[in-house]
Amino acid sequence: MEQLVSPTTIILIIFIYFGLLLGVSYFTGKGADNQTFFNADKKSPWFLVAFGMIGASLSGVTFISLPGAVGAGGTNMDFSYMQMVLGYLVGYALIALVLMPIYYRMGLTTIYTYLDDRFGKYSYLVGSLYFLLSRVVGASMRLFLVAIVFQRIVMDSFGIPFYMTVLIAIVLIWIYTFKGGIKTIVITDTLQTLCMLLAVFLTIGAIGKALGSGGMIETFTMVKEGAYSQMFFFEDGWNDPNNFFKQFLSGALIATAMTGLDQDMMQKNLTCKDLPSAQKNVLSFSVVLIFANLLFLALGALLYMYAVNQGIDVPSRTDQLYPMIALNYLNPFIGILFVLGLIAAAYSSADSALTSLTTSFYIDILKYDQKEHSEKDKRRTRMMVHVAFSVLIFLIILMVNALDDDAIINKLFIAAGYTYGPILGLFTFGIITKRKILDVWTIPVCLLAPLLTFIIDTNSADWLGGFKFGSTLLGLNALLTFVGLMLISRKNG
Secondary structure, three states, X not given: OOOOOOHHHHHHHHHHHHHHHHHXXXXXXXXXXXXXXXHHHHOEOHHHHHHHHHXXXXXXXXXXXXXXXXXOOHHHOOOXXXXXXXXXXXXXXXXXXXXXXXXXXXXXXXXXXXXXXXXXXXXXXXXXXXXXHHHHHHHHHHHHHHHHHHHHHOHHHHOOOHHHHHHHHHHHHHHHHOOOOHHHHHHHHHHHHHHHHXXXXXXXXXXXXXXXXXXXXXHHHHHHOOOOOOOOOOOOOOOOOOOXXXXXXXXXXXHHHHHHOOHHHHHHHOOEOOHHHHHHHHHHHHHHHHHHHHHHHHHHHHHHHHHHHHOOOOOOOHHHHHHXXXXXOOOHHHHHHHHHHHHHHHHHHHHHHHHHHHHHHHHHHOOHHHOOOOHHHHHHHHHHHHHHHHHHHHHHHHHHHHHOOHHHHHHHHHHHHHOHXXXXXXXXXXXXXXXXXXXXXXXXXXXXXXXXXXXXXXXXXXXXXXXXXXXXXXXXXXXXXXXXXXXXXXXXX
16 A cells, blocks of 8 residues: 655655754754763753653654554563553652762762672773673664664665665764764753653554544544453463563663663753752652553554454564554544654654763763863764764664565674663662672673573473463572672671
8 A cells, every 4th residue: 555645745744844953953062072072060950851852762662662562462462561651650769869969968970889889990990891792682673673764664665775775874873963963962852752752642542543532532442342352361370472561560670770870861861950949840740651651552552443443464573563554544644743753752762762872972981071281172082982883773773684684683683681770789788788799700690690580581381380480580690790799709707
């Protein structure tokens, strides 16, 4: 079926959208120095940070995959994903009440500096390198999956090769982030979150109308009473991947580690002027995120209902359901909104990742902020790091595309997730104990914990009566790291 929105129209939308981002970059970059790039001079309004973090936490992969997962079965069947989202509330409370006070008391620019102060240089290095590995792979993979969609719906029509699609995307990100850094990101993330949620909300309205709904309230009632809205699963015990307690615990761990211990997410929070502002940001963000995820799940239910109503075959890769219906079956306006939402979701994740990678490498690895250099020299070094990570992301995307193997791609995603376990273990040990460790032994402990986690997970079904850890692997990884740190520790004094 021919797309309702032509590739030429999509290209025009992209240019207008990026023109707006460049306008934001121009104004936020005025008078920006090196410190502005890293912490926005600590002048970011907390409510802008909170709203913009929605877009950063919901990547382009989430934008197209979460709705498709609603009716796909497996670990995200129906609305069971909300069990994990409710667990996020516990994690975000820990971030606001435990982690943020530590970060603000120490005046941190990168959160891994805490590990240097608490344990020593080797723990600091391990935490920083694990973050860099995870974020560069994760950012590359997310941008790759979105670039594939754009290649198919736009670039193939013009005969533009995939490597040029990726190069253009990364160059555009670099252009609007290289000067203002996190100060620019706080504003652009707000804009991109608005575009993404608007796209989802209006698509829900359009599908509801096509299904005969009289308005949004009736549409949401239709979702609630439909076949895809079961949210809570208690019946089948811990062996069920959708078990409430398993999902809730996973959500708490994921929020704590992948937001509270992630430089990408925390760098925005640390641009608030003081601790109370940052805490209001985190707590309000956690509530808004619940409603944002409900919107995505409601959209997913409606996409399946619409497919049944219209006799549309659901694609074998269910993450293609949303783009297929938005671009081919509704109306051109919804197709345009989908494109805007996809761009916004992709870039709100990728731009902040590039900025946080630059920040962490510049401060944690090069330690350039501690050296006596001119402002010009610091700016030049920071820009070189910014360019280097842009090139690295570009090369990883091309490598993944050359592999052309979904199984390998999924394994890369999972491998990136393994890196948060040691970080969670390190911070937990540092916060809840007073013990000192033999710092140099942190390296083997934090290498061994993910390896043991992999071995246990691979054999868990045989060893534990069919039990699979699923997303609770993060907790196992952190626990093994904690035990390892205990073994190399001694009482303080």
